[in-house]
Amino acid sequence: MNTAQWFLFVGGLLLIMGVTPTLLKRLPVTPAMLYLAVGLFMGPTVLGVFSFNPLKESALLEVLTEVAVLVSLFAAGVKMPVPFGWRQWRAPLQLATLSMAVTVGLVAAFGVWVLGLPLGAAVLLGAILAPTDPVLATDVQSRHPGDRDQLRFTLSCEAGLNDGSAFPFVMLGLGLLGLHGLGDHGMQWVLGDVLWATAGGVAIGVLCGTALARMGWWLRSGPQRHELLDDFLGLGLIGVVYGLSAWSNAWGFLAVFFAAVALRQTEMGLAARQPHAPAHDPAPPPDAGPASTVSRGALVFKEHLERVSELVLVLLLGGSLYLDSWSWSAVGLALFLFAVARPLSVVVGLLGTRTPRRMLGMTAWFGVRGIGSMYYLMYAIQHGLPQGLSLQLMQLTLIVVALSILLHGLSVKPMMRGVWRRGKH
Template sequence: MSTAGWFLLIGGLLLFMGTGGPLLRRSPATSAIVYLGVGLLFGPTGLGLYHFNPLKESALLELLTEVAVLISLYATGVKMPVPFSWPLWRAPVLLATLSMALTVGLITAFAHWALGLPLGASVLLGAILAPTDPVLATDVQIRHPGDSDQLRFRLSCEAGLNDGSAFPFVVLGLGMLGLHNLGDFGLQWLMKDVLWATAAGIAVGVLAGAALAHLMRQLRRTPEPNAFLIDFLGLGLIGVVYGTCLLIDAWGFLAVFFSAVALRQTEMRLAVQNGTSAAPGSDEATLPAAPTVSGGTLIFKEHLERLSELVLVLLVGGSLFLNSWSWSAVATALFLFLVARPLGVFIALGIRRSPLPLQGMTAWFGVRGIGSLYYLMYAIQHGLPEELALQLVQITLIVITLSILLHGVSVKPLLNRVWQRN
């Protein structure tokens, strides 16, 4: 497709989404379904006006997905409830750790025994598909700071956490394929890639977010910065935190999420201490009178997130051919949605610890998307053999496509049913 064609396609989509919002809200379709449908129509599945090859463009796609996930993680982090409460965070932490590990293990077993993939490639596929996505799961995530919906919080927080907790499994799979040094008996992987990278990522994020909140408290004694400069602060925090983690071999996705959480938590706590909030009893009540970095940057980041969703889902649709729908790819998607994800959720959380409908909704809405695409491109850029790369690309694209369709068409009816009961 020519440059003019791309401008017309993306511009037309933006105009449609801007003017057709009320119609889309009344329909069962989500924005991602619209973008995917357009990609399938104009891509090789339909008219064949363009074709995007993820294998040849893996470096570009890795960068695009990396930026999209970082922005989404920041936007998710600043919407986390205040104040921090371990009983509230217990479920998403278990989802991002124990449920994640169980899901990786189940997918690994399926890929190795049912699909015949090598064990290392099976572990890698499990790590690619296990994490839920913070970019495409807009309809099941916290919509604003102070949103008290328990399901939305669980899914949002899980997506923020497991984009970092999946990385140790990614490098484990690469190591089993001879593409990463695991050390003797896996000790280097355990000490460096699991313990150090996770702890350092969390520490860098928390320290950077809290430091920015304290710095802005001091700067507020001067005239207030305009909204444009506050947007710069949010982007600057993402850049500094992620760059630091790359230098010290820490998990940057985890750090960016925790930096946003720490920024908001610290700003709200300082606001209460300064007496600029009405009452410390609820998230909404603790909003300070002065604008905050966490609040001021949110709208801009969400706009960037939605634009990246449009572009990347278009590319996913433009990567698929009719023969991409192999039995192995479809079977993997169904196994993930109907077996691996539910088992991981129910085992990790325990059936009796919360209402069964909440557990079932949590198990179903494990949306897969841009994060999985990033991990796949990361693996390709680290030397994944072409034959294996082609297999994993096909499976991952079909899983993402089916997730967009199945989770997309079910989200509004199921959430509406839950809200009506409540």
């Protein structure tokens, strides 16, 4: 398609989505499912009006997916309930660490024994597919700051955390393929990619988020009552935190998520100290300090960016698939991941948390794979993954993401409504 046709195509799709939100809420479909359907229909699968080559455009797709994940991580972090509590955060922390490792191991085993992949490529595939997605899982994630639904919180927090906790396994897979240094007996990987990069990312995020919260509160509370551009501050926080993380070899995804969490936690902590301030998450009244906060002001803009990035990237996904992309090996991997690896990893990860059975089942099923997996794949390709392995892992990953959009999208509304009717959270 030429430029004019692209403008007409995307503009028309945006107009349709803009006037049909009420209808979509009543139907058992998600926006991502519609974007994928349009991409498949217009792409090489059906009409062949356009096509997208992820391997040829891997550098561009890496940047697009990276930005989409960063924006989504910020939005997810801002929605985390206040105040922070270990009892509430224990489940998602275990999901993002223990369940992550179990999923990587199970997918790697499937890759070696069923798909015939070398060990390094199998571990890399496990790391690509293990993290749940913060971009495409909006229907099962926290809807707004102060959302107290435990299931939504657990899935949102897990998606925010494991986009950082997957990176050590990505580097391990690359290392086993000879594309990244692991050191003697893997010590360089343990000390650098696991311990330092994780701790450094959390520290950078918490320090920067706390600093911005205090600065914004001071400027708004001062005698001059400064007006602030919250959208710019939110984007600036993402940029600074991610840049510092890259400069210090820390995990930037983890840093951005914790920066947003610290921003929200600090702002609400400052608000709670004001006279007549509420004890929990609602915004303070005008006479109790600033009526606006950076986190609240930046969230709406970030959610709009999320929607646009979802549309663009899922359309490109549809335009990347051909009829012969749907191989038995790719479909079998997806079914193994959804029906075996994810449920087993959740059961192992939530041992000892006394999670209700219904919530355990919902968490086990809604491990949505999406834009994060596409980013890790592009990251590996840009770091020297051989072309043959790149094509093989690309076919597997794109089909898993497409099936996740379809299967999880079809089931999310009926299952969530069932939980609400029973009053289980």
